[in-house]
Amino acid sequence: MSLLFLAPELNARSWVKHLRRQDPDLDLRIWPDAGPPDEVLFVLSWKHPLGVMKQFPRLKCIASLGFGVDHILRDPDLPTGVPVTRIVDAAMVAAMSTYVLTAVLTHTRQFDHYRQDQTRKTWKPRTPKQPSDVRVGVMGLGHLGLDAARMLRALDFQVFGWSRTAKSIEGVTSFSGDEGLADFLSRSDILICLLPLTPATHGILNRQTLSKLPAGAYLINVARGEHLVEEDLLAAVEGGRLAGACLDVFRQEPLPESHPFWCHPQVTVTPHVASLTYPKDVAPQIIANYHRVRAGQPPQQVVDLKRGY
Numbered sequence: 112m113s114l115l116f117l118a119p120e121l122n123a124r125s126w127v128k129h130l131r132r133q134d135p136d137l138d139l140r141i142w143p144d145a146g147p148p149d150e151v152l153f154v155l156s157w158k159h160p161l162g163v164m165k166q167f168p169r170l171k172c173i174a175s176l177g178f179g180v181d182h183i184l185r186d187p188d189l190p191t192g193v194p195v196t197r198i199v200d201a202a203m204v205a206a207m208s209t210y211v212l213t214a215v216l217t218h219t220r221q222f223d224h225y226r227q228d229q230t231r232k233t234w235k236p237r238t239p240k241q242p243s244d245v246r247v248g249v250m251g252l253g254h255l256g257l258d259a260a261r262m263l264r265a266l267d268f269q270v271f272g273w274s275r276t277a278k279s280i281e282g283v284t285s286f287s288g289d290e291g292l293a294d295f296l297s298r299s300d301i302l303i304c305l306l307p308l309t310p311a312t313h314g315i316l317n318r319q320t321l322s323k324l325p326a327g328a329y330l331i332n333v334a335r336g337e338h339l340v341e342e343d344l345l346a347a348v349e350g351g352r353l354a355g356a357c358l359d360v361f362r363q364e365p366l367p368e369s370h371p372f373w374c375h376p377q378v379t380v381t382p383h384v385a386s387l388t389y390p391k392d393v394a395p396q397i398i399a400n401y402h403r404v405r406a407g408q409p410p411q412q413v414v415d416l417k418r419g420y
């Protein structure tokens with residue numbers, strides 16, 4: 112029974128090498144050469160074409176190649192009863208935290224302004240706010256948000272967190288649920304989105320929520336493009352309510368050439384690279400799950416399909 116690599120946008124080469132390194136006898140198929148559909152046991156997916164999964168009658172696991180599973184759950188034709196798993200990897204958690212810290216420090220230490228000053232050969236010292244005077248709000252306190260919150264705390268920022276269920280994290284003031292959102296937002300001089308994309312979080316960064324941030328707040332979105340209503344952010348920045356944003360994810364990726372974010376002086380764009388999946392790091396957990404499923408055991412890192420993450 113085979114493992115099918117079903118990630119049309121990605122180059123399979125490195126995946127093949129590292130998956131085979133874990134299991135030299137692996138029956139590995141690369142989409143679209145899936146072979147006989149009833150031989151596919153396990154699919155490794157990143158943005159698979161909608162509707163393809165239902166053609167595999169003996170499928171026992173759909174594994175996301177990344178932390179998020181929204182790209183799998185958006186498929187209205189997923190076979191019922193097949194578990195969906197995701198990656199959890201310490202190196203990816205650390206990479207996300209370094210991205211977030213870079214974005215926070217670039218903003219608070221005003222590097223964007225100094226870069227502009229440099230082009231004009233202008234010597235203009237600015238006194239930065241000290242971290243203890245900056246309130247950072249982290250939306251989502253899961254694997255990624257929790258680590259980023261702790262790192263920010265270690266640098267002495269005031270850290271606030273928001274999640275679905277209440278948390279108790281040393282040094283982090285925690286808010287939860289719809290009832291805690293407005294208070295959380297009103298304390299976020301810098302707002303970082305690290306939520307999963309679900310029906311409940313789709314479009315959560317919108318005119319109404321952005322208007323609850325303190326004047327001059329800064330947004331960092333490293334979760335999914337669909338969390339943000341992009342026109343509402345542009346209006347808030349251009350109206351002077353927000354100082355700007357650092358965005359790694361977008362409604363349409365690659366970001367279209369005509370998109371106003373590209374040339375906006377207060378918006379930093381990176382091409383969905385905050386935390387990349389390295390095949391060499393995650394192949395062991397994928398192959399371990401494949402072996403479990405082949406042995407009739409439930410896979411690990413299964414997501415809750417009802418919650419959507």
Ligand code: NAP
Nearest residue numbers: 178179251252253254255274275276307311333334385386
């Ligand atoms: P996770 O471990 O599943 O944690 C999700 C967190 O969000 C939890 O704290 C959860 O609350 C909270 N949450 C979910 N729905 C909520 C809601 N409706 N209201 C309030 N809080 C809610 O997720 P993760 O592993 O940290 O990953 C988060 C996301 O980051 C991924 O889904 C992916 O989209 C994105 N990501 C982006 C990149 C990139 O390169 N840009 C890389 C990796 C991941 P509870 O704790 O109460 O359940």
Ligand code: GLV
Nearest residue numbers: 176177178179386
């Ligand atoms: C990347 O966006 C991931 O979900 O791992």
